[in-house]
Amino acid sequence: MLSFWRNIKRVLVGRPLETDVLHGERIGRLPALAVFSSDALSSVAYATEQILIVLAPAGAAALMFSTPIAIAITGLLLLVVLSYRQVIPAYPGGGGSYTVAHSNLGTWPGLVAGASLLVDYVLTVAVSVAAGVAAVTSAVPSLYQHRVLLAGLCIALIALANMRGVRESAAVLAVPTYGFILSMLSLLGVGAYRWYAGTLLHVGASAGAVAAPASALTAFLVLRAFSSGCTAMTGVEAIANGVPAFKDPAPKNAVATLTTLGLTLAVLFLGTTALAHVMGIGHPTPGQTLLSEMGSMVLGHGLLYYVLQTFTAVILLLAANTSFAGFPSLASVLAEDRFLPRQLAHRGDRLVYSNGIAILALLAFALIALFGGDTNALIPLYAIGVFLSFTLSQLGMVRRWLRTRGPRWRTGLAINGVGALATGVVTLIFAASKFTEGAWIVILVIPMLILFFRTVNTHYREFGRAVSMENWQAVWPLRHTVIVPISGIHRGVASALTYALSISDDVRAVYIAEHDHDGDEMLTRWDQWDVGVPLVILKSPYRSVIAPLLQYIDQVDEEAKDEAHGALVTVVLPEIVPKKWWHALLHNNTALLIKGALLFRKGKIVVSVPYHLD
Numbered sequence: 001m002l003s004f005w006r007n008i009k010r011v012l013v014g015r016p017l018e019t020d021v022l023h024g025e026r027i028g029r030l031p032a033l034a035v036f037s038s039d040a041l042s043s044v045a046y047a048t049e050q051i052l053i054v055l056a057p058a059g060a061a062a063l064m065f066s067t068p069i070a071i072a073i074t075g076l077l078l079l080v081v082l083s084y085r086q087v088i089p090a091y092p093g094g095g096g097s098y099t100v101a102h103s104n105l106g107t108w109p110g111l112v113a114g115a116s117l118l119v120d121y122v123l124t125v126a127v128s129v130a131a132g133v134a135a136v137t138s139a140v141p142s143l144y145q146h147r148v149l150l151a152g153l154c155i156a157l158i159a160l161a162n163m164r165g166v167r168e169s170a171a172v173l174a175v176p177t178y179g180f181i182l183s184m185l186s187l188l189g190v191g192a193y194r195w196y197a198g199t200l201l202h203v204g205a206s207a208g209a210v211a212a213p214a215s216a217l218t219a220f221l222v223l224r225a226f227s228s229g230c231t232a233m234t235g236v237e238a239i240a241n242g243v244p245a246f247k248d249p250a251p252k253n254a255v256a257t258l259t260t261l262g263l264t265l266a267v268l269f270l271g272t273t274a275l276a277h278v279m280g281i282g283h284p285t286p287g288q289t290l291l292s293e294m295g296s297m298v299l300g301h302g303l304l305y306y307v308l309q310t311f312t313a314v315i316l317l318l319a320a321n322t323s324f325a326g327f328p329s330l331a332s333v334l335a336e337d338r339f340l341p342r343q344l345a346h347r348g349d350r351l352v353y354s355n356g357i358a359i360l361a362l363l364a365f366a367l368i369a370l371f372g373g374d375t376n377a378l379i380p381l382y383a384i385g386v387f388l389s390f391t392l393s394q395l396g397m398v399r400r401w402l403r404t405r406g407p408r409w410r411t412g413l414a415i416n417g418v419g420a421l422a423t424g425v426v427t428l429i430f431a432a433s434k435f436t437e438g439a440w441i442v443i444l445v446i447p448m449l450i451l452f453f454r455t456v457n458t459h460y461r462e463f464g465r466a467v468s469m470e471n472w473q474a475v476w477p478l479r480h481t482v483i484v485p486i487s488g489i490h491r492g493v494a495s496a497l498t499y500a501l502s503i504s505d506d507v508r509a510v511y512i513a514e515h516d517h518d519g520d521e522m523l524t525r526w527d528q529w530d531v532g533v534p535l536v537i538l539k540s541p542y543r544s545v546i547a548p549l550l551q552y553i554d555q556v557d558e559e560a561k562d563e564a565h566g567a568l569v570t571v572v573l574p575e576i577v578p579k580k581w582w583h584a585l586l587h588n589n590t591a592l593l594i595k596g597a598l599l600f601r602k603g604k605i606v607v608s609v610p611y612h613l614d
Contacts, residue, residue: 328356
């Protein structure tokens with residue numbers, strides 16, 4: 001059975017890689033852009049739409065603010081990119097905002113940054129996949145009712161691709177990432193040409209916006225639209241988290257990739273917003289995404305439109321890959337610092353953090369199922385965590401510049417100081433404008449996650465003290481009693497008794513009898529066998545095996561109280577191992593229950609002696 005599943009795993013994931021080839025699994029700039037930027041690039045497909053959704057109810061006049069809002073967001077984006085260009089050379093080991101905040105601001109700010117990013121990574125997968133499925137169902141409406149199932153399938157495929165390793169996931173992502181960039185540039189290029197030529201279609205105020213204002217145009221409404229559009233900036237920090245995945249010189253390659261990402265994202269986001277504005281689109285048609293509507297109007301319903309929709313759907317689905325690159329890496333850093341289970345710090349067969357990948361996939365699918373795969377329901381939860389981590393990262397860099405005062409420290413201080421101020425203000429805007437729409441959930445989850453971090457850390461510290469060799473003294477018991485629970489006389493019992501006699505002179509076989517005649521019959525057979533080991537008959541009128549055995553073990557402990565150094569009790573369990581895995585389902589497997597009962601009993605040793613049926 002084990003070999004069967006092992007072969008299945010080899011087909012799906014690939015053969016194991018040696019630790020020594022880890023350096024060869026690193027990637028260059030072009031593949032890295034595909035791995036780490038799919039989230040940020042894919043946000044172009046819905047960031048502008050989110051701005052318009054907020055502004056549209058206030059009428060056509062409010063839609064005039066979409067372009068200035070996009071310009072402000074782009075300026076903030078470039079400021080964050082400049083800030084992270086300072087972070088990467090300073091902390092080339094990865095960890096991003098968590099490492100910077102933890103190193104310079106202390107444990108609690110570091111945990112806030114780490115928790116914020118982990119939450120945002122889960123939301124990134126959920127939003128990206130939900131948006132990708134929405135693009136698919138826009139083209140094929142009959143699939144709409146199966147959107148949650150489709151999302152689960154997409155998450156599983158992305159997780160599997162990442163399980164195979166960084167290089168293979170980069171190969172999978174390269175075509176859709178660069179295909180999306182080229183198709184978007186084609187859309188913007190054709191749209192600009194048609195606008196210049198005067199042939200660009202215009203929706204008009206009556207169709208593009210609500211004729212009678214349903215809400216007033218207020219500063220708060222503009223701030224809500226701004227915060228919704230800031231989803232275009234999610235994923236920018238992923239490159240700083242994954243610097244170790246780059247080829248040498250890793251920091252230089254990471255900085256170059258980050259710069260390319262920032263400039264590309266700025267062009268696509270600004271271009272999309274400007275094109276929507278000149279076309280008079282105030283709100284996408286129900287059941288159709290903004291890009292789908294723009295694409296059909298600019299490119300027609302020919303090949304180029306379907307190429308755009310295909311790459312948009314794929315990039316949205318694969319945008320989750322940024323989280324699958326960042327979440328396991330950040331979780332491994334937190335695990336190494338003993339704030340998450342240590343299993344998350346271990347690399348799998350393909351030299352990736354497989355446990356982190358699996359956990360991220362499960363959490364993201366649970367979130368999509370909870371919200372019914374609705375992108376608009378998930379968006380309000382999105383991005384507040386990443387902006388909080390942006391702020392803490394920049395504050396950490398400010399503290400570092402003031403402490404180290406290295407070359408050009410004043411320039412770095414100015415960049416990170418302005419970045420901290422700007423992202424801090426945006427975080428407050430997010431919290432205020434999105435609180436009632438669902439952001440309160442994230443604001444509640446982050447402290448809960450931090451509490452979990454502290455609980456895990458406390459356990460590991462207490463565990464370390466408990467197993468420490470400091471002041472340790474060996475205690476050799478004068479009495480070693482070995483108890484062998486039996487269900488009858490067979491070869492498995494004979495093997496267990498042989499082992500028991502090799503480790504102690506005080507060996508006792510124990511038989512649990514439901515009826516008196518069962519015990520008498522077993523005692524008679526035992527005397528006939530004459531193996532030289534005494535048999536203890538324990539009565540169990542309530543048909544329990546565990547309770548009488550535990551009582552007898554306690555009795556053995558009581559007998560040894562007069563010994564100077566106490567007693568040692570070993571329970572040797574005979575276990576029959578059948579030829580086929582499903583044969584085990586036909587037996588009671590009482591040994592497993594005994595192991596579980598004794599696991600938390602101090603000073604008790606449990607040994608399994610398997611007898612294989614060949």
